Amino acid sequence: MTKLYPSLRLHKRFILTLLLTAIFIWSLTSIHWNSELFHTGGIPTMLQIVEGLLKPNLEPSILLVGLESAWITLAYAIAGMSLAIVYAFIVGVLASGTLTSSRFSRIISKVFFRGVLGFTRSIHELIWAWLFVAAVGLSPFAAILALAIPYGGILGRIFADMLNDVPEQPILALKAAGSTRLQTLIYGYLPLVWADFISYTMYRFECAIRSSAIMSFVGLGGLGFQIQLALADLKYASVWTFVFFLIALVIFVDGWSNLVRKGLTDHKRKKGLKSGWFSVFFALLLIAASWLYITIGEQAKLGELLSQKNLEYASKFFGGLLGINQENPAFLNGESWITALKLTLETLEMSIMAIGFATIVAFITVIPAARNIANGSLTLKKNWYNRILFGVIRLLYIFSRSVPELVWAMMIIFIFKPGLLPGALALALHNFGILGKLWAEVVEDMDPRPIRNLATAGASKIEILFYGILPIVLPRFLTYILYRWEVIMRTTIVVGFVGAGGLGMDFKLAMSYFDYTQITLLLLCYMILVIIADFASETTRKAVK
Amino acid sequence: MKKVLSGIILFMLVFSLAACGQTDDKTNEEKDDKKDKKTEEVFKIGAIPDQNASFLQTGMDAVAKELSEATGLKVEYVPSVDYAALVTGFQRGEIHLAWFGGLTSVQARNLVPEAESIVQRPRDAEFKSVFITQEGSGINTLADLKGKSFTFGSESSTSGHLMPRYFLSEEGIDANTDFNGKPNFSGSHDTTYKLIESGSYQAGALNISVWEAAVKEGKVDTNKVKVFYTTPDYYDYNWTINSNVEEVFGSDAKQKVKESLLTMPGDSTEITDLFQTDKFIETKNDNYEKIEQVAKELKIIK
Numbered sequence: 148m149t150k151l152y153p154s155l156r157l158h159k160r161f162i163l164t165l166l167l168t169a170i171f172i173w174s175l176t177s178i179h180w181n182s183e184l185f186h187t188g189g190i191p192t193m194l195q196i197v198e199g200l201l202k203p204n205l206e207p208s209i210l211l212v213g214l215e216s217a218w219i220t221l222a223y224a225i226a227g228m229s230l231a232i233v234y235a236f237i238v239g240v241l242a243s244g245t246l247t248s249s250r251f252s253r254i255i256s257k258v259f260f261r262g263v264l265g266f267t268r269s270i271h272e273l274i275w276a277w278l279f280v281a282a283v284g285l286s287p288f289a290a291i292l293a294l295a296i297p298y299g300g301i302l303g304r305i306f307a308d309m310l311n312d313v314p315e316q317p318i319l320a321l322k323a324a325g326s327t328r329l330q331t332l333i334y335g336y337l338p339l340v341w342a343d344f345i346s347y348t349m350y351r352f353e354c355a356i357r358s359s360a361i362m363s364f365v366g367l368g369g370l371g372f373q374i375q376l377a378l379a380d381l382k383y384a385s386v387w388t389f390v391f392f393l394i395a396l397v398i399f400v401d402g403w404s405n406l407v408r409k410g411l412t413d414h415k416r417k418k419g420l421k422s423g424w425f426s427v428f429f430a431l432l433l434i435a436a437s438w439l440y441i442t443i444g445e446q447a448k449l450g451e452l453l454s455q456k457n458l459e460y461a462s463k464f465f466g467g468l469l470g471i472n473q474e475n476p477a478f479l480n481g482e483s484w485i486t487a488l489k490l491t492l493e494t495l496e497m498s499i500m501a502i503g504f505a506t507i508v509a510f511i512t513v514i515p516a517a518r519n520i521a522n523g524s525l526t527l528k529k530n531w532y533n534r535i536l537f538g539v540i541r542l543l544y545i546f547s548r549s550v551p552e553l554v555w556a557m558m559i560i561f562i563f564k565p566g567l568l569p570g571a572l573a574l575a576l577h578n579f580g581i582l583g584k585l586w587a588e589v590v591e592d593m594d595p596r597p598i599r600n601l602a603t604a605g606a607s608k609i610e611i612l613f614y615g616i617l618p619i620v621l622p623r624f625l626t627y628i629l630y631r632w633e634v635i636m637r638t639t640i641v642v643g644f645v646g647a648g649g650l651g652m653d654f655k656l657a658m659s660y661f662d663y664t665q666i667t668l669l670l671l672c673y674m675i676l677v678i679i680a681d682f683a684s685e686t687t688r689k690a691v692k
Numbered sequence: 693m694k695k696v697l698s699g700i701i702l703f704m705l706v707f708s709l710a711a712c713g714q715t716d717d718k719t720n721e722e723k724d725d726k727k728d729k730k731t732e733e734v735f736k737i738g739a740i741p742d743q744n745a746s747f748l749q750t751g752m753d754a755v756a757k758e759l760s761e762a763t764g765l766k767v768e769y770v771p772s773v774d775y776a777a778l779v780t781g782f783q784r785g786e787i788h789l790a791w792f793g794g795l796t797s798v799q800a801r802n803l804v805p806e807a808e809s810i811v812q813r814p815r816d817a818e819f820k821s822v823f824i825t826q827e828g829s830g831i832n833t834l835a836d837l838k839g840k841s842f843t844f845g846s847e848s849s850t851s852g853h854l855m856p857r858y859f860l861s862e863e864g865i866d867a868n869t870d871f872n873g874k875p876n877f878s879g880s881h882d883t884t885y886k887l888i889e890s891g892s893y894q895a896g897a898l899n900i901s902v903w904e905a906a907v908k909e910g911k912v913d914t915n916k917v918k919v920f921y922t923t924p925d926y927y928d929y930n931w932t933i934n935s936n937v938e939e940v941f942g943s944d945a946k947q948k949v950k951e952s953l954l955t956m957p958g959d960s961t962e963i964t965d966l967f968q969t970d971k972f973i974e975t976k977n978d979n980y981e982k983i984e985q986v987a988k989e990l991k992i993i994k
Contacts (some may be wrong), residue, residue: 192892227934284784285777375773376745379879381886461782561892564841564873648874659776659848660992661799 160621163690174499178568192561199383209385210374213392220369221396224359228295228352229434234299238264239306245336246328261307268300269677271637272358273553273644274670276365277658282461288442290362296356305347309340310467320556342411349404356400357551360393361417362551364644370396371554378557381653382450388556394549401545403429403626416665477666483668487653491672494649498566501574502632508575509582514612516583517541517590525595525602540583547580556642567648574635574642584628589620629684636680640673650676733940735765735949737780740775742849743902743966744882749964752791758960759789762952765941773881775848778801785936787929789949794819794850794928794983799993801977806935810946811953812975813928813967815901819928821851821859822903822922824888825895832920834863842867842898843876845884850928850983852881856897859923859988885912889971895920899928902940927979950974 239245242260244253262284276293283289313336321335353402363372370393377385403426410423420685469477515519521537523529558571563569606614643651657665737759739752752769760767770787772778774798781787781976783803792800792809801807825831831840837860844867845852857867867875878884880901887893889912900922906912931953937946954972957963964970987993 192890195890268940280777281780284786285781365773365777372773379741379883380746444902456785507894560876561887565876568875656847659846661776661779661803662994 159690163625163687167687171499174503175495176568177493177496177500190562195314195381196383196558196561199385199387202384203387203391204382204384205388207274209388212529213370214374215372216368216389217392217396218358218440220371220393222440223290223294223362223435224352225433225437226287226353226441227291227359228298228355229349230291230295231299231355232348234295235302235306237494238299239303240310240332242307243301245312245332258648261304264300264307265301266299266300267296268304268675271296271641271679273364273641274298274359274673276367280365280367281464283457283461285367289365290359290367293362293440294355294358298351298358300347302351306340306344309343310336313339326401327596328429329353333609346404346411347407348415349407353400353404356396357393357549361551361553363642366388371551374554377663385664390550390554393551394643397549398545456577458535464663468665470667473664476667477662478668478671484664487650487668487672490650490653490669491676494568494643494676495636495679496672497571498570498632498635498639498676500567500572501524501578501613501635502628504571504575505578505582505631505673506628509586510580512540512543513583513586513590513682514616516544516587518587519591519595522601524589525598541587544580544583544587547576547583548578549580550577552577552638552642553645557645565648565652570639570642570648570651574638578631578635582627582631586620586624589623589627590616595617626688629688633680633684634679636677639676640669694711704950718831728917733758735763735767735769735788735937735941735945736786737767737789737791738772738778738787738797739905740768740778740793740846740986741772742775742793742836742846742852742880743901744880745771747966751962754836754960754962754966755956758951758958758963759958761951762955763945763948765945771819771865775846779848782807782934784930788934788937789956790932790934790938792930792932793848794926794930795987795992796848796850797930797932798857798858798984798987799848799981800932802993804935804944807932807978808935809930809970809975809980810950811930812979813969814971814973815969816929816975817927817973819851820900820925821856821897821923822900822919823856823897823923824885824903824917826888826917827890827916827918829894831895834865834921837865838870839872841873841876842871843878843893845877845881845896845898846879847877849881849899850896850926851899852884853877854927854983854987854990854992855923855989861990882906882911885917889913889917905965906967916942927983930980932977 225648236605242264244257247253247256272293274295276290276475279289279293280677317339318331321331326334359376360371363369363375370389374388375388377383377389405422407426410426457557466472472477515533515536517525518537519525521533523533536577542680552573555576556570559573559576561571562574597619598611601611601615639649640651643649643653646656650673654666654669654673657663657669721867735814737752737756741748741749749769749771751990752771756767756769759765765803772781775793779800782790782800785804787952790796790800797809799810823834823837829836829840844856845872847853850974872894876887876889878896882899884898885903885906888896903912903919907914933946933949937949954974956972957967957970984993
């Protein structure tokens with residue numbers, strides 16, 4: 148018995164891998180695999196979509212609409228992020244407990260505000276958007292707040308973590324010099340975490356662009372609105388034009404955030420200064436322009452959000468969700484629970500399938516996608532085709548992650564029959580690009596010496612992969628898989644909106660039928676799923692360490 | 693240095709927000725000024741997005757123009773992405789007049805009890821849905837649909853979902869279980885026939901008026917798609933006016949709007965094209981009792 152334990156520990160990763168593979172295979176059994184999964188006309192429809200991709204609609208009128216919508220999408224994202232930063236800053240500081248003095252009040256403040264941050268980020272931004280639209284109407288502020296709340300939750304948590312991880316010595320020194328708590332925060336903590344916080348914010352900003360684009364699916368403007376209209380009319384060529392605008396926007400933000408991060412981490416002061424000031428002015432310009440556009444161009448008034456009328460509708464709406472004056476609320480009905488829980492299980496299977504597919508594709512493509520393999524610096528071998536392969540795969544990654552899951556789902560639903568598979572595929576299509584990019588960065592950052600050793604000893608490519616690269620990067624790969632799975636779990640409800648099965652599909656129907664208590668029931672099931680996913684991924688991550 | 697920089701970025705973000713708060717105050721004052729002049733309010737009309745969006749925009753803009761000329765109000769068409777969004781806008785009093793389907797008008801009147809269905813087309817009193825399939829699919833009756841793939845229109849559509857589902861259930865077909873896979877909701881009637889034409893789905897049901905227009909204008913290839921079943925009559929589309937109209941636009945506004953609608957389409961080809969009719973007639977809430985009853989039976993409303 149005493150011998151068994153260490154050997155179990157030794158093979159922990161192996162056992163875990165087996166277990167995760169088994170879970171993935173179990174999720175695949177939820178689908179009857181045969182040719183019936185396709186529509187009879189699925190293939191021709193797919194060809195039409197591909198034709199649109201190759202020949203996007205470049206009429207000037209469409210391009211103009213695209214440009215305007217791209218600006219709306221960008222403006223909402225910027226306005227939402229600027230609010231998110233304020234929220235993250237305030238609640239993050241409170242959640243870190245750096246302002247409280249006694250031990251007891253620190254624990255209370257930590258638990259409470261971390262709970263607030265956790266709750267706000269566990270609900271997908273589209274659900275927030277929908278709640279806000281129902282409560283305050285179709286105001287741009289519905290979109291902005293819907294972006295600010297979950298993003299503020301994520302940023303706030305990271306900010307709190309950073310504050311807690313600050314090295315102790317400078318803080319102790321300040322305290323010893325007699326500074327107050329606030330002074331310690333401003334002169335001690337903040338200067339130490341600024342750079343990290345900003346680079347993380349820039350990284351999140353890219354995600355916010357995509358989220359902003361899909362806000363239109365509850366009826367707010369932007370690129371998603373145009374994509375949806377064009378899809379409804381089956382004009383695939385225009386769909387791709389708008390998708391390309393979105394991709395361009397994502398690439399632009401990606402490039403900018405790389406620049407800022409480089410400026411913050413580079414030690415070459417002169418260069419950092421220049422691009423730093425440039426970024427400051429550029430950010431200010433964008434923020435001012437966005438808020439001006441929203442308050443003046445779109446005439447959205449923040450004060451109107453709290454008007455008597457809105458309060459009345461909001462209370463009516465939330466009363467409806469709570470089943471006030473309802474004879475038989477769905478969330479107190481056993482039968483409704485059973486059907487909802489079945490959907491919950493389906494949704495869980497969909498998320499596992501999605502991460503499984505994404506993992507497989509990313510795994511096949513990640514090695515050529517790493518820069519140090521493409522230029523031969525890792526394996527000490529140069530091949531002309533490696534560079535081409537690198538370019539193609541990286542382009543594929545950008546393409547895959549720039550298009551939101553929801554848009555992928557809306558197209559896939561024309562090819563596959565409604566059900567779990569199209570939902571899983573849409574989620575996988577979006578996530579393999581993200582996973583591949585993150586993994587490729589892991590490979591790029593790894594210690595090259597063991598690999599060079601293997602390469603000079605004459606190991607083949609496959610041997611290098613299995614004996615050199617994988618053992619080093621696998622734990623981090625797994626961390627990213629689990630992290631993406633959590634995100635996928637949150638998004639499952641959203642792809643269901645367009646008929647891709649699971650809880651989301653029923654959620655959409657309940658919304659169309661104004662069946663509020665059913666919505667509450669489905670939201671409860673969704674929350675259960677998100678909590679399970681967070682818990683499962685946390686324990687697995689700990690087990691790997 | 694870089695820390696100072698990043699600090700500046702952060703603080704500027706916060707300050708720019710504070711600046712925005714001030715502009716909000718200003719716009720609020722402007723709003724208070726506006727409240728005194730009630731006629732300044734824009735009369736907003738909407739339509740369920742059951743057809744091609746640009747086509748709908750052209751037709752509804754023409755309606756807005758005519759209404760504006762007849763009533764002297766500032767009229768604007770507000771497009772919406774789905775049926776439920778329009779009903780919600782109507783509930784919130786933000787849409788004053790809406791072109792609803794039978795089901796959405798019943799939903800809207802459930803949420804706004806004082807609202808009234810006022811005007812319809814002659815054909816809406818005897819509306820029908822058509823069931824279509826690809827030529828040579830072997831589907832000739834409703835009973836043949838068992839085990840085939842099927843698409844409705846929007847889930848909130850009367851002629852694209854509610855009544856087809858009802859007539860299917862009369863034939864003993866449960867749309868949730870008897871098809872090959874779950875039924876799809878295409879979102880609009882135009883999308884439905886396109887999905888059948890491309891072969892994406894084997895059969896579907898849609899609004900007879902949209903179908904006839906598509907055939908007439910050659911938008912659908914009748915060598916590929918055929919109608920195999922036409923439903924019995926039922927009441928469908930109508931103009932529903934919101935309960936707040938008299939309060940916001942004056943006591944004669946409702947009557948004026950109604951009269952103006954009854955004179956349409958006049959010589960406006962845009963309106964004729966969109967509504968496929970040469971005149972409008974009066975209607976009343978009671979005409980839609982059957983729809984309400986069916987929707988309750990199918991548990992679509994409570």
